[in-house]
Amino acid sequence: MSSEQEARRGRRQRIRAVKEALRDLNLQLALLSRRFGTQVDLKDVDWNCLDLLTRHGPLSPTALAHTAGLRPATMTGILDRLQRDGWIVRERDPDNPDRRAVIVRARRERNAELYRLYAGMNTEMDQLCADYTDTELELIASFLRRTTAAGRHATDQLADG
The missing domain is CATH 1.20.5 (Single alpha-helices involved in coiled-coils or other helix-helix interfaces)
Known part of the structure; x- marks a missing residue:
């Protein structure tokens, strides 16, 4: 060879x-x-939607469904569970002339519960990242962003059929 x-x-x-x-x-x-x-007490899909709301701010149910790759009817059930359990609130969208329009907002006062649970992973990641230079961390972050974009593209291709 x-x-x-x-x-x-x-x-x-x-x-x-x-x-x-x-x-x-x-x-x-x-x-x-x-x-x-x-x-x-969150289903995987409920947690994913809550995480999207926490990271991206208030969204309409339709925008959240699109971002999460879910059908609007499925999103209704998820939002009902999240609201019932006190994770989100639905509010009238002040920027929309349609008075029926709502946005969904994560209740930030509940974040401490979430941060407490992820503290172990955050500590592990801090220790792991301490072993890399700034240049290496930039390279890793770039690779992960590009991997995410590739995953998004592949997901879109599968959705298109």
Whole structure:
């Protein structure tokens, strides 16, 4: 085998290792989210929607459904559960001339409960990141953003059919 063939083979193996590591990460984060949700009595999909509201601010139910990749009818049930359990509020949208329009807002006063549960993971991540230089952290963050964009694109392709 030529050195060029060996180099190509080695690159394919490294790329496969990255993909496997991402699959492992996906599984571990799903397990963490499930455990997290169990602690605060949130279904996975409910937690995902609450996280989107917490990070992106108030959204209309339609915008939240689109962002979460859910059908509006499914979103209604999720929002009903989140509101019943005190995680969100539905408010009239002051920027919309249609008086029936609402926005959904996460109740920030409940964030302390969420932060407490994620404290262990945040501590682990702080310790992990301490081992990298600023340049390496920028590279890792860029890779993760680009991976997220690739996942979004693949998701959109599957949704389109």
